[in-house]
Amino acid sequence: MKWMLKCRENTLLYTKSLDQKVSIIQRMQIKMHLSMCEVCNRYAKQLDWIDQAFRKKISNETLSQEAIDHICEKLKG
Amino acid sequence: MNQSIHSWVTQYGDTLYRYALTRVNNRSDAQDLVQETFLAAYKSGNFEGRSKTSTYLIGILRHKIMDHFRKVYRHKQHFSENEMPRDQTEDDDLNSRPSPQGEIFDSMFIPAGCWAEPVADWGRTPENALLDSEFNQILDGCLEKLPDTQRSAFMMRTLEEQKTEDICKDFEISPTNLGVLLFRARTQLKKCIEISWFKGKEEIS
Numbered sequence A: 001m002k003w004m005l006k007c008r009e010n011t012l013l014y015t016k017s018l019d020q021k022v023s024i025i026q027r028m029q030i031k032m033h034l035s036m037c038e039v040c041n042r043y044a045k046q047l048d049w050i051d052q053a054f055r056k057k058i059s060n061e062t063l064s065q066e067a068i069d070h071i072c073e074k075l076k077g
Numbered sequence B: 001m002n003q004s005i006h007s008w009v010t011q012y013g014d015t016l017y018r019y020a021l022t023r024v025n026n027r028s029d030a031q032d033l034v035q036e037t038f039l040a041a042y043k044s045g046n047f048e049g050r051s052k053t054s055t056y057l058i059g060i061l062r063h064k065i066m067d068h069f070r071k072v073y074r075h076k077q078h079f080s081e082n083e084m085p086r087d088q089t090e091d092d093d094l095n096s097r098p099s100p101q102g103e104i105f106d107s108m109f110i111p112a113g114c115w116a117e118p119v120a121d122w123g124r125t126p127e128n129a130l131l132d133s134e135f136n137q138i139l140d141g142c143l144e145k146l147p148d149t150q151r152s153a154f155m156m157r158t159l160e161e162q163k164t165e166d167i168c169k170d171f172e173i174s175p176t177n178l179g180v181l182l183f184r185a186r187t188q189l190k191k192c193i194e195i196s197w198f199k200g201k202e203e204i205s
Helices: A007-017 A024-036 A038-059 A065-076 B002-024 B027-043 B054-072 B133-145 B148-157 B164-171 B175-204
Strands: none
Touching: A007 A024, A007 A038, A007 B175, A024 A038, A038 B002, A038 B133, A038 B148, A038 B175, A065 B002, A065 B027, B002 B027, B002 B054, B002 B148, B027 B054, B133 B148, B133 B175, B148 B164, B148 B175, B164 B175
């Protein structure tokens, strides 16, 4: 078990952690690497930021009042 | 009754609409699919009961989406074959080459495991950039440039209620392959945003 990951290993693990569960140990390995490596830290922050930006974007998408009314009309038949 | 229909549609409408949007990428199609979903749920009766749950409604919506794609691509599969990553096996050996993420990932690093090129500095990430309509257009533009599968998988990840396992089921792929799709999507988005936004700002200042 080694503690210090190389940048490549860290990035592979980090991108995986965005969508899948990783072990507690792996989480600690990532944290440790990111606290010491400026480049990987920058990369990780940029990916987080992109995810957040699009998350915000989709949460702003709502059905218009007209659309809701239209659906209700159809339902009432 | 009218009141309860209205609150039913209001309560679940947006969730269904966002889900549909991530798949069809077209507001009017998404709206139609939501309407069909509510209609089907309503006709099946019992809308006071189980049809109130969003899981049930999303289940119907998923079928509607499949029908939609069958209509649109009568002879074509929804996702083109070559867009899908080749079957990858789950491999936790972080040193294995090539990586499951594929060539794009591997080219980012030199054999010793260090970055091949420094990661571009975005400077201070504009906190309020998302309020900027110009920036929103750039995000839309970058998203449009992604292949359908990547765009769809990535946008589904942005939905809070969508778990990775559900997306794998929808796309009929393994978690590792979904990881590959998402990695490609994020890499391309990052590149596109850098070119369209951050570089542009640098030149201006």
